[in-house]
Amino acid sequence: MATDAHDADVLIAGAGVAGLACGAALADAGFKVWVLERDALPGGRAASWPDLVTGDVVDIGPHVVLSEYRNFRALLRRLGTQEQVHWQQQPLITLLDAGRRLPVRNSRLPPPLHGLKALPAALRCMGVRDLLSNLNVAWHAARLTEEATLALDGMDALRWLRLLGVSERSIEWFWTSATMALLNVPLQHCSAAALMRVYRVMQGRSGYCFGFPKVPLAALYAPGCRARIEAAGGRVLLRTPVARVHVQDRRFRALELEDGSLLRAPAAVLALPPQALRDDFLTAPWPAASHAAHLFEPSPYVSTYLWLDRPVTRARFWARAWATRDLNTDFYVLSNIRPHTHGTLIAANAIHVRLARDWSDEQLIQRTLQEVADFSPLAGQAKLLHARVHRIPMAVPCPMPGTERARLPAETPFKGLWLAGDWTRTALPCSMESAARSAALAAEAVAGELGRPLQLALPVPDTTGVMALLRRLPPGHVVPA
Ligand SMILES: Cc1cc2nc3c(=O)[nH]c(=O)nc-3n(C[C@H](O)[C@H](O)[C@H](O)COP(=O)(O)OP(=O)(O)OC[C@H]3O[C@@H](n4cnc5c(N)ncnc54)[C@H](O)[C@@H]3O)c2cc1C
Numbered sequence: 022m023a024t025d026a027h028d029a030d031v032l033i034a035g036a037g038v039a040g041l042a043c044g045a046a047l048a049d050a051g052f053k054v055w056v057l058e059r060d061a062l063p064g065g066r067a068a069s070w071p072d073l074v075t076g077d078v079v080d081i082g083p084h085v086v087l088s089e090y091r092n093f094r095a096l097l098r099r100l101g102t103q104e105q106v107h108w109q110q111q112p113l114i115t116l117l118d119a120g121r122r123l124p125v126r127n128s129r130l131p132p133p134l135h136g137l138k139a140l141p142a143a144l145r146c147m148g149v150r151d152l153l154s155n156l157n158v159a160w161h162a163a164r165l166t167e168e169a170t171l172a173l174d175g176m177d178a179l180r181w182l183r184l185l186g187v188s189e190r191s192i193e194w195f196w197t198s199a200t201m202a203l204l205n206v207p208l209q210h211c212s213a214a215a216l217m218r219v220y221r222v223m224q225g226r227s228g229y230c231f232g233f234p235k236v237p238l239a240a241l242y243a244p245g246c247r248a249r250i251e252a253a254g255g256r257v258l259l260r261t262p263v264a265r266v267h268v269q270d271r272r273f274r275a276l277e278l279e280d281g282s283l284l285r286a287p288a289a290v291l292a293l294p295p296q297a298l299r300d301d302f303l304t305a306p307w308p309a310a311s312h313a314a315h316l317f318e319p320s321p322y323v324s325t326y327l328w329l330d331r332p333v334t335r336a337r338f339w340a341r342a343w344a345t346r347d348l349n350t351d352f353y354v355l356s357n358i359r360p361h362t363h364g365t366l367i368a369a370n371a372i373h374v375r376l377a378r379d380w381s382d383e384q385l386i387q388r389t390l391q392e393v394a395d396f397s398p399l400a401g402q403a404k405l406l407h408a409r410v411h412r413i414p415m416a417v418p419c420p421m422p423g424t425e426r427a428r429l430p431a432e433t434p435f436k437g438l439w440l441a442g443d444w445t446r447t448a449l450p451c452s453m454e455s456a457a458r459s460a461a462l463a464a465e466a467v468a469g470e471l472g473r474p475l476q477l478a479l480p481v482p483d484t485t486g487v488m489a490l491l492r493r494l495p496p497g498h499v500v501p502a
Contacts, residue, residue, distance in 0.1 A: 029055040029255065031467055032276050032289040034263040037065025038453050039441040040292030041246035041257075042096050042460035043467075048253035049099070050468050050475050055255055055284070057276065059262035062239075063247065066416060066443075067453055069237035074407050075328060077361075078237040082324030082411055083353040083368040085338075086232035089222060090454035091479040092461055100245030106232040107358055109337060113139075113230060117396050118146060118194075118342040128227060131486030133159065135227030146342075147190045154188040155195075161185065162221040163484065163491035167448070174214035174425040181213035198343040202350055204450055205320040205372050206419045215420035219450050225484025233337060233358045266291065266303045266438070273437035288467050292441040292460070295418055307434060313427045317444060319415030320373045325349070325389040328407040329365040332356075334397035341392065348377055348388045352396065364406065367393055372416070382410040417451035418444045431463040437470070439463045448481045 031047050033040045036058035044054040062068050069080045086093065086106055097103040112124035123145060126138035143152060165173075173181060178200060182192055192208070196216075200208045203219050223229075234241050247257045265277040266289070275283040291298070295317040298310040337358050340351045349369035356366040369389050371377060377385065386408040394401035418424070428446040431439045441463040442456060449455040461478035468475040484492055 027055065027284065027286075029053050029284070029286045030288065030471065031055075032057065032284055032286045033292055033441075034266075034276060034289070035059075035065065035292035035297075035442070036063040036243075036257055036259070037292060037442070038067050038093070038242060038456035039443065039460045039463075040065075040290070041243060041250075042457050043290055043292055043441050043464045044255065044257070045096075045100070045246035045249040046461060046464035046475065046477055047467060048250045048255055050464075050473055051253065052468070052471065052473075053254045054250050055286070056250060056257045057261045057263050057278070057284075058257065058259050061260050063243045063257060063259065064239040066413070067238050067456075068243075069239035072326070072407075072409055074409075077328075077366060078240075079326055079368070079409065079411075080234075080238040080324075082322055082370050082413060082416065083351070083355070084234070084238050084453065085351075086234070087454065088229045088232065089226065089482045090452075090457070091482065092457035093454045095479060096457050096460075097241055100242060100249075102236075102241045102245060105234060105236045105241055107235050107337070108230055108232045110230055115336060115339040116142065116342055117339055120395070121145070122339075122396070127230060130227055132225050132227055132484065132488045133486065135486075136224070143195070146194050147188075151188040151191040151194075154186055154191055157185040158182065158187060158220070159224055160491070162217050162224060163488045164494065165217055165221060170214045170217055171426055172214075173217060174212050175422055176213040177209055177422050178211040178213045178216040179209040181216070182208075194342065198340075198350075201343045201372055202340060204420050205322075205417050206421065207373065210419065210421050212420050212422045212425050214425040215450060218425075218448065221484060221488075222482055225486070225488035226482055227485070231338065233353065235359055237359075263291075265301075268303055268305045268435045268438065271305075271435055273435050288437050288439070288471060290439045290441050290463050290467060292463070294415065294442060295444045296415075303435075305435075309427075309429055310433075313429060313444070316421075316424055316427050317418035318421060320417050320419045321375075321378060322411075322413040322416040323348075323371040323374045323377060323385060324368060324411040324413065325371070325385050326366065326368045326409040326411070327386065327390060327393065327405060329367070329400060329403040330406050331364055331399070331403050333365050333367075333393070333399040333403055336397070339396055341395075347392065348374075348385070349392050352393060365400075365403070367400075369393070370416075373419075378412070382408075385410050420450065431459065431466045439466050 030052040113127035116123040123142040128138040267274040441459040443451040
């Protein structure tokens with residue numbers, strides 16, 4: 022078997038957000054990094070490419086950035102692309118619920134007062150009793166420690182909410198939609214721990230907002246990371262799948278490519294989805310990784326892009342309250358966000374699609390058009406110039422019960438080998454922020470091991486206001502009897 026001669030300090034498998042951000046951080050610290058990517062494009066689940074008919078660069082599917090994405094935003098600042106995100110201050114979101122447009126407003130008042138502005142929208146859809154039935158969840162979420170959060174991982178979120186006395190209407194209207202939109206999984210299949218992590222931040226912080234890339238998503242980070250890696254003497258090799266990871270005597274030895282060649286380096290980072298760590302991917306058993314590879318089920322998406330011949334709305338973004346009969350959840354008018362010559366370019370995400378995965382492209386396009394027209398009737402009169410359907414096998418690994426505990430840290434049992442990726446142990450839901458934080462944690466670990474310590478990872482945002490005070494009260498029981 023051939024052994025390649027090269028001078029990389031660190032090999033990274035995977036050129037998604039995690040692999041590229043880790044590579045750029047290590048390159049900035051003076052390391053020579055080789056990034057090996059299976060696909061013809063960098064970016065993974067946050068990739069962009071030109072549509073062959075219109076030439077418009079489209080993303081794999083539309084993405085939002087959150088103001089609370091500390092690590093991802095820090096990456097953009099380092100790369101000089103932070104101004105390429107449009108931040109929508111108000112409304113936080115416009116919901117289309119049973120034909121009504123509900124603007125949900127945000128506030129900078131300290132939590133829990135920041136929720137007051139959203140109350141009118143909530144009270145149009147549920148009663149005061151329904152609303153109050155959530156107080157117990159708010160209390161528990163405010164008080165959860167990391168240990169107590171993990172203790173909830175075995176339970177599904179629907180059962181947990183019912184145990185806490187949340188009304189069925191509140192579950193149906195708020196929790197089902199929120200879980201689908203934020204965690205990409207139906208409530209009854211979601212880990213209670215995963216849901217509480219996200220909810221604690223939502224209820225414990227004020228003034229957050231959504232951001233939309235003003236440029237193609239991958240342009241925010243992929244060219245910048247690549248330039249930094251190359252400036253430090255490294256390389257990003259596309260169409261270069263890693264076939265196997267060689268470990269021996271609990272040490273990393275080499276990455277094997279498909280042609281059998283072995284790449285050796287003092288350190289390697291696997292910035293891959295969990296499914297890549299299947300049983301025979303490493304030359305030695307690693308039960309925790311095999312467990313994760315089998316446990317995490319993919320949340321499949323269908324993203325549909327429509328090109329219409331005329332402007333149909335001034336909105337940039339809206340969401341549909343989730344209902345089983347609907348296809349799409351979130352809608353992005355890209356022509357109102359990015360430079361666009363004429364007409365409308367809209368993209369919509371169908372999250373955790375199961376049945377509709379078997380629909381033809383034509384069925385998906387027609388249903389998406391109809392759902393756009395539900396929000397903006399002008400779309401019903403517009404001519405459809407072009408459409409594109411992206412079928413995405415996995416947008417994120419589903420945070421099902423048991424998965425929070427199965428998330429692995431950057432450190433592996435093998436010296437010289439680290440992990441990164443949105444699904445690793447970042448205490449964040451799978452997202453670009455989790456990928457960026459995992460990259461920072463892995464880069465810190467590698468740099469420390471190679472003798473040039475780095476400090477990069479930013480902590481998960483903590484709660485503020487009354488929610489922070491509640492957190493400081495002495496510990497009590499968390500799971501009700
Ligand atoms: C349609 C859609 C919408 C989304 N919306 C949002 C959103 O609004 N906000 C948000 O924050 N997140 C969103 N996400 C999730 C976000 O994109 C991911 O969490 C993030 O991009 C994951 O990055 P990663 O680097 O961890 O993994 P990946 O992007 O999966 O990167 C892994 C890379 O490894 C490569 N690879 C796999 N196997 C091998 C191998 N054997 N050898 C070499 N390379 C290999 C893959 O090709 C890939 O490029 C969305 C995802 C999708 C698809």
